[in-house]
Amino acid sequence: MAGHVLITGGSAGIGAALALELARRGRAVGLVARRAEALAQVADQVRALGGTAAWAVADVADEAAMARAVAELEAALGPCEVLVANAGVLLHQGAAELDGDATVALLRTNVEGPIVSAAAVLPGMLTRGRGHLVLISSLAAFRAASFWAAYCASKSAATAWWEAARAELEPRGLQVSVVYPGYIETEMVRNNRFAMVGLQSPQALAEQLAGLLERPRPALYSPWALSLPARLGWWLPAWLVDPVLQRMFR
């Protein structure tokens, strides 16, 4: 297939694992992240598997940098057929330490980042009448847990934006998917001191994502069983859920 899969946050974790999985399946990958060295390493690993990769350094919330990155990657690999908006950060922050500026910085990366990424690839996709936008959201999008308020808010917000995008872009021939992973063993969750139910390797999720790219559908919950309590949590009142969350995330 001509063109490439653009992965933001492609230097580590889920993004890097997906790049390698796609290389095994013969798809060219364009990697975007902030750290050049880490990006180059992942690109080397892709090539070692016989795959095709190019990379560009950009902060996903920086409009000009993202436009430049997409232009470079499209020049090297052909049109962006799939955007995997995966770049994201996590902030462990209790209410007592609530830092407004740090929280807004997280929201910029996790909410504006996917929007800016989509803006960079959408004109081309709309012109071609074809494309697939994939958001790596989180099961945390459903119910905000104490200590994770900022992260949960960011995933909730990005998910709502992506749902709105689907309604508008499907009639134009584009596919729009939201992925809701639970705990994935990456740098992001390394400092979690609580029991991570249903913890998966980045590789396990990458295989499911590669499947989603081959057969696009609106939502991927992973693990599906864990998504049931997470999704149910949105509907339940605070007095019922909050004591449980408080105990779980101490």
Next chain:
Amino acid sequence: MGYHAIITGASSGIGAALAEVLAAEGYAVGLIARRAERLDEVAERVRATGGVAATAAADVTDPAALRQAIAALEAALGPCELLVANAGVAVGTPMDPLDLAHNRQVLATNLYAPVQAFAAVLPGMLRRGRGVLVSVSSLAGYRGLPTQSAYCASKAGLSAFATGLRADLRGRGVHVLDVCPGFVTTEMTAKAPFPTPGALTATDAARRIARALRARQDHLAFPWFTAVGMLLMRLLPGGLFAALSRRVLAPRPRGGAGPGGAG
């Protein structure tokens, strides 16, 4: 002087109505918005009925100006006991053409500003072991609606943030109320390019919020038929929801018959 309630976006709409309703309940109201003259008018109306009000003009999307305004109001009326993050904008943000500036403006006003306002008053509330945070979110946050991507995102994020804070603040004296109104007749909905069925008056909305505060509710969604509609929307699978929401939100002349084109 009663408890000090700070309201952002207090120059019109739900914020202005809430200023009058809370003042009538004995709160001293601190009012924040960009338009100083409009703020003074609201303050005058409060004082005319025997209430206590102070104003501080600020753009809530400027964190330093917002913190300064809150500090000025606390100096005038005492520590903030109740903060209502109400300031909000509704700007359509369609996918084609996608306007990043509009997207950022909506997120900054409806999501980042409430976060900064909560962060500014929360340390004091926790120190005193008492306080109430109110997020004026929207039923639009229940699901992302076509052409309203940034608005729905900002409100979904705000409700989730309030919900997360509440889970952490449980048992520490600070209460969080998340308010999700449907359509309320304000300057915001006057510009909506789609029908606004069952719109309430701003005063009605303000009274419902005041009642929920007295009852120490965690969550308030109204009117019930719009809330039920959005809850049903939330239950739909992605593809079906996309198809249905396109029809419901298709732009059409206000009061006109038949659905218009989606372009």
